[in-house]
Amino acid sequence: xxxxxxxxxxxxxxxxxxxxxxxxxxxxxxxxxxxxxxxxxxxxxxxxxxxxxxxxxxxxxxxxxxxxxxxxxxxxxxxxxxxxxxxxxxxxxxxxxxxxxxxxxxxxxxxxxxxxxxxxxxxxxxxxxxxxxxxxxxxxxxxxxxxxxxxxxxxxxxxxxxxxxxxxxxxxxxxxxxxxxxxxxxxxxxxxxxxxxxxxxxxxxxxxxxxxxxxxxxxxxxxxxxxxxxxxxxxxxxxxxxxxxxxxxxxxxxxxxxxxxxxxxxxxxxxxxxxxxxxxxxxxxxxxxxxxxxxxxxxxxxxxxxxxxxxxxxxxxxxxxxxxxxxxxxxxxxxxxxxxxxxxxxxxxxxxxxxxxxxxxxxxxxxxxxxxxxxxxxxxxxxxxxxxxxxxxxxxxxxxxxxxxxxxxxxxxxxxxxxxxxxxxxxxxxxxxx
Amino acid sequence: xxxxxxxxxxxxxxxxxxxxxxxxxxxxxxxxxxxxxxxxxxxxxxxxxxxxxxxxxxxxxxxxxxxxxxxxxxxxxxxxxxxxxxxxxxxxxxxxxxxxxxxxxxxxxxxxxxxxxxxxxxxxxxxxxxxxxxxxxxxxxxxxxxxxxxxxxxxxxxxxxxxxxxxxxxxxxxxxxxxxxxxxxxxxxxxxxxxxxxxxxxxxxxxxxxxxxxxxxxxxxxxxxxxxxxxxxxxxxxxxxxxxxxxxxxxxxxxxxxxxxxxxxxxxxxxxxxxxxxxxxxxxxxxxxxxxxxxxxxxxxxxxxxxxxxxxxxxxxxxxxxxxxxxxxxxxxxxxxxxxxxxxxxxxxxxxx
Numbered sequence: 001x002x003x004x005x006x007x008x009x010x011x012x013x014x015x016x017x018x019x020x021x022x023x024x025x026x027x028x029x030x031x032x033x034x035x036x037x038x039x040x041x042x043x044x045x046x047x048x049x050x051x052x053x054x055x056x057x058x059x060x061x062x063x064x065x066x067x068x069x070x071x072x073x074x075x076x077x078x079x080x081x082x083x084x085x086x087x088x089x090x091x092x093x094x095x096x097x098x099x100x101x102x103x104x105x106x107x108x109x110x111x112x113x114x115x116x117x118x119x120x121x122x123x124x125x126x127x128x129x130x131x132x133x134x135x136x137x138x139x140x141x142x143x144x145x146x147x148x149x150x151x152x153x154x155x156x157x158x159x160x161x162x163x164x165x166x167x168x169x170x171x172x173x174x175x176x177x178x179x180x181x182x183x184x185x186x187x188x189x190x191x192x193x194x195x196x197x198x199x200x201x202x203x204x205x206x207x208x209x210x211x212x213x214x215x216x217x218x219x220x221x222x223x224x225x226x227x228x229x230x231x232x233x234x235x236x237x238x239x240x241x242x243x244x245x246x247x248x249x250x251x252x253x254x255x256x257x258x259x260x261x262x263x264x265x266x267x268x269x270x271x272x273x274x275x276x277x278x279x280x281x282x283x284x285x286x287x288x289x290x291x292x293x294x295x296x297x298x299x300x301x302x303x304x305x306x307x308x309x310x311x312x313x314x315x316x317x318x319x320x321x322x323x324x325x326x327x328x329x330x331x332x333x334x335x336x337x338x339x340x341x342x343x344x345x346x347x348x349x350x351x352x353x354x355x356x357x358x359x360x361x362x363x364x365x366x367x368x369x370x371x372x373x374x375x376x377x378x379x380x381x382x383x384x385x386x387x388x389x390x391x392x393x394x395x396x397x398x399x400x401x402x403x404x405x406x407x408x409x410x411x412x413x414x415x416x417x418x419x420x421x422x423x424x425x426x427x428x429x430x431x432x433x434x
Numbered sequence: 435x436x437x438x439x440x441x442x443x444x445x446x447x448x449x450x451x452x453x454x455x456x457x458x459x460x461x462x463x464x465x466x467x468x469x470x471x472x473x474x475x476x477x478x479x480x481x482x483x484x485x486x487x488x489x490x491x492x493x494x495x496x497x498x499x500x501x502x503x504x505x506x507x508x509x510x511x512x513x514x515x516x517x518x519x520x521x522x523x524x525x526x527x528x529x530x531x532x533x534x535x536x537x538x539x540x541x542x543x544x545x546x547x548x549x550x551x552x553x554x555x556x557x558x559x560x561x562x563x564x565x566x567x568x569x570x571x572x573x574x575x576x577x578x579x580x581x582x583x584x585x586x587x588x589x590x591x592x593x594x595x596x597x598x599x600x601x602x603x604x605x606x607x608x609x610x611x612x613x614x615x616x617x618x619x620x621x622x623x624x625x626x627x628x629x630x631x632x633x634x635x636x637x638x639x640x641x642x643x644x645x646x647x648x649x650x651x652x653x654x655x656x657x658x659x660x661x662x663x664x665x666x667x668x669x670x671x672x673x674x675x676x677x678x679x680x681x682x683x684x685x686x687x688x689x690x691x692x693x694x695x696x697x698x699x700x701x702x703x704x705x706x707x708x709x710x711x712x713x714x715x716x717x718x719x720x721x722x723x724x725x726x727x728x729x730x731x732x733x734x735x736x737x738x739x740x741x742x743x744x745x746x747x748x749x750x751x752x753x754x755x756x757x758x759x760x761x762x763x764x765x766x767x768x769x770x771x772x773x774x775x776x777x778x779x780x781x782x783x784x785x786x787x
Contacts, residue, residue: 009773009776012446014444014446015444167444241776241777245776251776251777252777253777253778253779254775254776254777254778254779256777324436325436325437326436326437326438326439326443327436328443332441332442332443332444333441333442333443333444334441334442335441335443336441337436337437337438337439337440337441337443338436338438339436339437339438353443355443355444357437358443358444358445360445360449361449363449363450363505363546364545364546364547365547366450366546366547366719366720367547367719367720367721367722367724368453368719368720368724369719369722369723369724369725369726369729371724372724372725372726372773373667373725373726375773376776377775377776377777378773378774378775378776378778379773379775380724380725380772380773382724383724383768400775403775403776403777406441408441408442411441411442411445412442412444412445412446413446413448414445414446415446415448415449415450415452415453416449416450416547417445417449419439419440421440421441421442422439422440425440
């Protein structure tokens with residue numbers, strides 16, 4: 001019997017709905033008629049636009065320069081012309097500067113020359129990753145060169161996050177099936193930078209076929225030292241704190257980072273981007289996006305340039321139904337609902353979902369304690385929410401509000417369907433203001 | 435235009451109304467057994483009780499401008515009150531109990547979610563102390579209808595007998611001394627399993643008592659249904675029953691002069707409405723602690739006070755009073771007993787100067 005580990009405290013089991021798109025292979029989106037490339041696609045300072053309206057750009061040419069250490073370069077996803085520089089509203093509600101690029105009729109493939117990375121030093125690999133604008137592709141979009149720069153701290157384990165615990169999303173699953181060899185080489189590149197004592201790939205039980213495929217490729221390629229750890233299905237296992245608890249049995253202390261317990265967590269999509277960056281010097285200019293949901297005609301996994309308007313992506317998948325109620329960027333548990341189909345795909349967009357209306361009503365708190373039992377962080381969402389509701393932000397902070405990562409387990413399970421996460425987002429903002 | 439809302443964008447379909455519906459489903463087998471055992475009069479009591487709870491909720495909703503009857507919580511309250519009535523109770527008693535529960539205990543504190551005492555229990559206790567004799571007049575179950583004695587609940591009969599000086603006997607001894615009868619089925623099963631036929635009758639529900647409290651079997655089945663559907667978790671019922679059973683085993687024989695570790699376990703568990711209390715009253719969402727640790731403390735308290743009141747108190751209301759007592763302590767438990775935070779590190783104590 002296969003041993004499946006998981007994290008212990010809290011968590012929920014939403015219907016995973018991956019069957020909608022898990023069997024569609026990654027398809028390449030035909031180059032759209034124009035792209036909106038935002039300068040802020042990552043956590044940290046926005047990139048500085050280094051091109052102007054009217055400039056011709058090559059595919060992969062730098063158009064946004066990282067403006068500080070925690071920032072990331074932005075490159076043109078296509079060959080074409082910058083026809084406008086504008087302000088765009090991203091799916092997460094933030095606004096930022098963006099270059100509108102009109103692609104040329106003819107696009108070439110510039111990234112065909114293999115570079116031998118085995119001879120390179122870790123520093124030079126890290127520099128390449130920085131130059132290519134690689135960020136975490138699981139959704140948090142933390143610049144990868146910052147994460148991998150461990151400043152001499154010892155790395156005990158490199159944990160590859162292939163959990164993909166958000167319902168609907170299948171881009172990582174497809175990547176594992178279709179890009180196994182590249183992913184394995186990417187892991188070896190990251191391992192060269194970090195020299196970890198062990199490497200673990202965490203995969204949930206609904207993707208055991210992909211795990212078996214990776215295992216088989218590891219054996220064929222005679223790569224050793226990479227362990228695949230199957231995990232019981234439970235949301236939010238893809239969160240790095242829960243993943244480390246599940247794979248290493250350790251808790252990241254409140255307010256600390258994984259590196260403080262000797263671990264680095266890397267999303268499996270990011271690993272592929274690192275591979276492209278190091279082997280072909282290809283910047284992060286495209287990604288696989290799962291387009292799914294009950295209100296999408298044909299759910300698919302689409303490889304599309306960063307900057308693709310979500311409307312174009314939806315149209316490629318047969319459009320969204322009349323009764324589509326919400327559009328979501330990311331997964332349904334932590335993703336953002338957005339209204340404007342002009343919002344572009346960014347480096348962190350793992351999915352675009354069109355969902356039908358849910359038949360739910362908000363009630364009153366009945367102190368059932370389900371939010372407490374299911375909170376993976378051991379918080380008391382009911383009490384924090386009540387404090388925030390009455391403006392007692394300090395009390396909410398004292399109860400551990402800043403440990404809340406808005407995973408949504410509490411609001412998912414709440415029988416009164418209270419907007420708990422919304423409350424916590426507000427509470428954090430108001431608490432900081434004081 | 436698409437709707438924009440905060441995450442998460444999917445939710446469980448298990449809402450308050452559905453949970454209440456599951457509680458009703460879980461209660462029905464025991465309630466129907468009560469109707470079978472005590473006759474149509476019992477059904478009338480149940481109906482009067484549910485109807486008056488619903489009507490009360492509806493009328494109070496008119497004042498608030500809210501329609502809350504749809505959440506079914508009033509039906510649960512009414513049903514529980516009905517199940518806690520003796521079969522032959524005059525109809526005005528469940529009406530008063532239901533109105534007290536819905537109006538005084540629930541509505542005046544702000545409605546669903548705001549009451550600090552289980553409304554059904556409070557209603558029952560209120561009418562018990564107001565109409566003690568009517569609330570203590572039980573009738574014999576169908577299976578023992580020929581037996582005049584069976585119209586007193588065996589638990590209070592034993593308590594009276596021991597109080598009257600009948601020593602050194604277990605429940606079976608006291609009951610057979612008193613001349614209590616058993617069903618033929620219980621005799622067969624009891625001798626096959628080497629347990630007292632009185633215990634078997636109590637487990638199956640062939641004893642005198644309130645309409646919905648007599649069949650331990652069906653109440654346990656209902657409780658398991660609620661645990662399986664995740665309306666409640668196993669923690670409160672198991673810890674409550676477990677702590678009560680252990681205390682009964684250790685100290686239960688003291689009053690009969692048998693010393694320590696001589697008490698009976700099964701019979702006390704199956705009687706006195708303990709199953710109804712453990713699975714359906716002590717698990718009420720509103721009036722129990724919200725953290726797992728708090729729930730365990732709550733359940734231990736329930737077990738302790740149930741034991742204390744049942745064996746050493748002068749009133750037969752052990753389960754109700756124990757749970758109400760712990761309801762009162764719930765906010766305090768919730769204040770001081772919190773779950774352990776993920777990644778919590780004990781702050782290093784600063785060296786004192």
